[in-house]
Amino acid sequence: MARKQTLTKRISVTALAWLFSGAIFFPIYWMVITSFKTELAAFSTPPTFLFFDWTIENYETVQTRSNYLHHAMNSVILAGGSTLLALLIAIPAAWAMAFAPTDRTRGTLLWMLSTKMMPPVGVLVPIYLIYRDFGLLDSRIGLVILLCLGNLPIVIWMLFTYFKEIPKDILEAARMDGATVTKEIIYVLAPMSLPGIASTLLLNVILAWNEAFWTLNLTTSDAAPLTTFIASYSSPEGLFWAKLSAASTLAIAPILIIGWLSQRQLVRGLTFGAVK
Amino acid sequence: MSTRETRAVGRLLVAPSVILLFLWMIVPLALTIYFSLLRYDLLNPGMETFAGLDNYYWFLTDPAFSTALANTLMLVGAVLVITVVGGTLFALLLDQPVFGQKVLRLMVIAPFFVMPTVSALVWKNLLMHPVSGLFAWIANSLGLTPVDWFAEVPLLSVILIVAWQWLPFATLILLTALQSLDEEQKEAAEMDGAGAIPFFFYIVLPHLARPITVVILIETIFLLTVFAEIFVTTGGGPGLQTTNIAFLVYAQALLQYDVGGASAGGIVAVVLANIVAFFLVRIIGKNLEA
Amino acid sequence: MGNIRLEAVHKAFGGVNVIPGIDLDIEDGSFVVFVGPSGCGKSTLLRLIAGLEDVTSGRIFIDGANVVDLPAARRGLSMVFQSYALYPHMSVRNNIGFGLKMAGQPKDEIKRKVEAAAASLNLTQYLDRKPGQLSGGQRQRVAIGRAIVREPKAFLFDEPLSNLDAALRVNMRLEIASLQKKLGTTAIYVTHDQVEAMTMADKIVVLNAGNVEQVGSPIELYERPANLFVAGFIGSPKMNLITGAPASSLGAETIGVRPEHLVAARDGEGWKGRIAVAEHLGSDTFLYVEVPGVGTLTSRTVGELGFKAGESVVLIPDAKRIHRFDKTGKAIR
Incomplete structure (x- = not known):
């Protein structure tokens, strides 16, 4: 070399x-x-x-014949909603783990990670039945909750590794200035780790946008995002290649751009901080 | 900096995440275990009877299981080999001073952002179609007989699609790791007169050992549950040729309405994944202390 | 008001007693310096007072009220950190005003106070910059501005000058001391630098391994060190500590003589030795003299007396200024 x-x-x-x-x-x-x-x-x-x-x-055909926008909107709602919800739950948790660790913090973090490693098929049956009984099948809210929980461990982990890089002196200074924990997070931690929070958000939008196990199994039309919509092209083979391509291009374009923009931060998120 | 007070607030703030993840993991898992012990037909609700370990017996002795297990292992193994070897080579190539490095990087990682249903359908139709696909045209132009991918080598076709999706992941991570190999070490090796081959085996490869392990483990977790690519291309067929464990469980539950059998299969899948997860969590945990 | 009293304050991390138990009284308006080698627990003690760490046991009173259960945010103290710990995303104005904002003061009140504080620290022209655009000394001033603007009961300084270069350090030392005198607010200042301690303090607390070795004014500590540790720590160059025959002849285990109380002469009654190194600083000359059977002694002589390395010399101690210490290291008075 x-x-x-x-x-x-x-x-x-x-x-x-x-x-x-x-x-x-x-x-x-x-x-x-x-x-x-x-x-x-x-x-x-x-x-x-x-x-x-x-x-x-x-x-033009993709939109007029198949209501593409409806599915695109679902993708935006599912990916955006689940990510924002996850951030809301994860930011306080990651603050606590990074700045007020206890003896159990390390174990908790690894346990959270291990939930991400459970194969979805292991819980497909009960989730399907629970969703059926509560009328959550093919509902946006049901999918938002599911995608949020699925990605919550990654969100917490990524934020944790970013928060760890903030000097604790500065948070202590805020505390000496009379800030409560909430204010400390809102006025000091969040603005300081904005790049980290942003890349966490982007990675999770990507993961949620492309999620294709739960969306395929639990949605049919009302809440169906683009993954499910594209899958519907699999049956009438051969006749709609150009339209399939157009629909696919639209489906991946926003995420490809987001992915390209956040590629440097992806590695850390995808490996839970094991490779930086 | 933590005091009793901040730790107390901390516990309060961690609690929602812990409770939610606990509910999300334990409740469905407990239900799965419970269902796996029942004779439970989705078409005849209210007729459940206790079945003991029968479901496990039937699931594990069903020839479909051994086929699915073999397919799963084949899929995971082949994709791992392709992506790790390919990813290492790509990473080495992109780490060289080449013209347009940034653009190349963007091109190589792009497939990772393509949703599984899109990549599966684009490959199946636009590229692998036996008559009008691009591969068929290339074969014809070279005077060869086009391959009917999904009829003749269905599992290989799925493997190619999945490998294409995961090659960028391996490349990106290994490239990042390579770039952290510090310049001085490279220069020191050069001063020692190390040629390209020994340099790779004595310096680069040991440096990549950990990232490669991480890539293998993370990919394995996702590859064990490959679903969408099979769902939209072959539906597990022809026969059972592309049915993996994940797809088998899905078929058992939502196509054959056998909740008990599917649950038993789900538990088997969980056990398989946990064997891998065990090692991954240990590696990441080690890193956490550093 | 800012009267701080520690009662049997004890801190353990894991099983390790960092501070075995300290009693201390800090009067309102005084400038108290905690000094000691690194790892002596001085920063920990400051953080206990600040409320950034819990005491394991014991009580801390601020103006008569026990505050051990109050969070840092509600103790009414302010702190200047070693790293300055400025909020990098806020302008200087918002950095200084953050505490007032947290206290819910009205906007124009905050503006007035921030500008007054900035003016007193020569920061007016930098108010709208971010900390990243300031020099080390300016950042230091912002950190101080942030501390004074809230009119706290006491200032806590955690080695605030250690990131500045030597010249700036001397300036800031004077500035902090005079500012504190002007405001009349209690200050607790942590440093490992005994020169800072000597020049700034009304009262010095010498800490070693979590214990208070001695409390007193700079001159008391210099003239009457309570034990060997203080004797060796305070004063530069270090006090000469001699054991063996010269000590036992004075009924002590160890005797100590400061370099300035050890006069070098060509001949006379004293310790005879050979000059190993002579450091000529202009105003002072430090002689490092090897005395057979005693060791290397340091002598400080005024001005140029023409001593050179290699010459023989006699060191004559000022008999009234010899410190005597017993077996346990305590001073014999």
């Missing part, structure tokens, strides 16, 4: 890197391209990569 690279070597490594990275990215590129083709062109051989008649009719 020589540090001083010749230009030739650098160019060849660059070519190699672009080749492989391009291959990884290709399915997404292909999906986006296909979404701008007519159904006929999407299906034709040989495939066209750039030079075809670009059209946006698929995007």
Whole structure:
């Protein structure tokens, strides 16, 4: 791994890197391209990569025929609602664990983590039956609660690792200035750890947006987010590729952008602070 | 800085999280265990009878279980190999000074943000379709016979899709770890005259050992419960060829309405996941003390 | 008012007694310095008074009221931290005014007080900056401004000058001392630097391993150290401590002579030795003299007397200024 690279070597490594990275990215590129083709062109051989008649009719059809916006709205509500709810519960808890630890804090943190490791199928049956009996199947509120609980351990963990980096002197100074715990959190801790809170929020929006076990099993139409909506394209095979691509592009675009923006913080959140 | 008073407030503030997670984990899990001991048909409610360990017996001796277990292990193992090896190579490649490094990074991590239903359907239709898919066209152009992916090698197809989703995760984490390998260490190794190969095996690989372990464990937890990709592509078929434990439990419960059997399967899945979780929690816990 | 009294204050972390038990009286308006080597428990003691840590047992009275069960926020004290602990996201104005805001004072009242405090600390032109845009000394002033603006019962200083460079430290030392005199507010100041302690304090509390070794005015401590620890800790350069024959001849286990009370001469009655190092500071000269059978002694002589390393010299102690200590290290009076 020589540090001083010749230009030739650098160019060849660059070519190699672009080749492989391009291959990884290709399915997404292909999906986006296909979404701008007519159904006929999407299906034709040989495939066209750039030079075809670009059209946006698929995007129009997706909305008019299948009420895309309704599902997109559900995704926003489920991902946003569950994340905000989780933050509300997690910020005070993470404050306590970072700044007022007890002998049991470490054990509690690891226990919370272990709840995240329980496979959802292990509780599918009772959750399904409970939701059925309480009329929560295919309801937004039911899913918001479920997604919130599912991600709560990650939210607490991420916030905990961010809060740990705030010098405790500053919180003590607030305390000496007469601030109660609530005010200490609102006026000092939260503004100081805003970047950390923001990246926690983003990661959890991503996870909740893409969650596809509970949403597939517990929603059908009213509360169905984009994951469920896209899954409905799986049955009439072959005929709606361009529309499938258009719907898919719309479904992943916001999250892809959020993901790209928060990629540096993702590692810490995804590994519970084990890799920074 | 903690006093009795702040610790008391602290306990009060942790309590909601602990109670909620406790309810979310213990109550359904207890119910699952309870159901797993019953003969319980969703179509005949009110007819439940105590079944002892029968459900476990039937579930574990059902040939579907051994097939599903084999499929699960195959899926987890293959995806792990592809993503860890591929991720390490990608991370090494992207750690080199190449032109457009930032753009490449964005391209490589993108698949991780694609929702499972989208990636499964895009791969199944746009790429793997035996007649009009891109792979078929490539095969034809090369004079080969196109593969009918989901008919001929269904499990491999699912593995490819899932591996594509998780390769970015491994790459991103290993790349971050590589970048924390400090420059001086690299230079010291260079001064010692270490070539590229020994440098990799004696310096880089040991440095990556921990992140790789973390990647393996976290991926395993998610891969044990792969569901959506199977649900929208093969529905577990053909036959049972792509049924994993998660899908088997789902099918037992919501397609065959056998609550007791599905619950027994759920418990089996929990036990499997806990074996992995045990090691992961220990690694993360160690890190917590540092 | 700001009268602080500690009664049998005891603090243990885990099983370790950091402070085995301290009684102390701090009069209103006085400037008290807790001094001692690192790990002696001085910061812990300050944090116990502040309410940032619990006492394990014992009582702390502020103006006659026992405050051990009151949280830090309600003890009416203010603190200047070693790291300054300014709120990085707030302007200087909001940093100084935060305590008043928490106390629910009206906005124009806060503005008036903050501006007055800023003016007295020469911070007026920086009021709208963030702490990150200030120099170390300016941050220090903001921290002090934050402490004084609330008109607390007492100021607590936790090694506030240790992050400043030497020149600034001397300035701030004077400034803090004169500000405290002007306001007449009780101050407790923690430091490991005995020069700070000597120059600033009305009363010094010397701490060692969680115990109070001696309490007294700077001059008392200097002239009449109660024990070997205080004798060795207060004064720079350190007091010469001599054991063996010279000590036992005076009926003590150890005797101590400060360098300034050890006169160096070409000849005479005293300890004969050879100069190992001579440090010429201009106003003073420090001689490090190796005396056979006694050890290396330090002598401080005024001005230039022309001593050089390697020369022989006689050290003559001022007989009235010899400190005697018994086996347990206590001073024999």
